[in-house]
Amino acid sequence: MKKVKxxxxxxxxxxxxxxxxxxxxxxxxxxxxxxxxxxxxxxxxDGLCPEAWKTMREYVEALARGEGNFFDGxxxxxxxxxxxxxxxxxxxxxxxxALD
Numbered sequence: 001m002k003k004v005k006x007x008x009x010x011x012x013x014x015x016x017x018x019x020x021x022x023x024x025x026x027x028x029x030x031x032x033x034x035x036x037x038x039x040x041x042x043x044x045x046d047g048l049c050p051e052a053w054k055t056m057r058e059y060v061e062a063l064a065r066g067e068g069n070f071f072d073g074x075x076x077x078x079x080x081x082x083x084x085x086x087x088x089x090x091x092x093x094x095x096x097x098a099l100d
């Protein structure tokens with residue numbers, strides 16, 4: 001099994017949708033652009049948002065097994081993927097990539 005690096009590349013913030021549809025909340029996403037985690041043997045890294053993990057889990061596990069080339073050449077690096085969490089108000093885009 002390989003290690004897989006997870007990097008938060010971009011975080012959007014849709015204030016118009018929040019104002020229109022979201023109930024006021026005190027605590028939102030703690031993820032910041034540039035944060036990184038390392039998955040060992042396809043396991044969820046400590047400190048990674050559980051909801052984000054749900055989105056990327058199968059891809060991280062596949063990369064940890066040495067698989068890649070998702071969607072027939074979608075990424076320039078076949079041992080990587082760009083995925084977003086499922087928060088429609090402030091989605092985070094994560095780059096996941098197998099480490100040597």
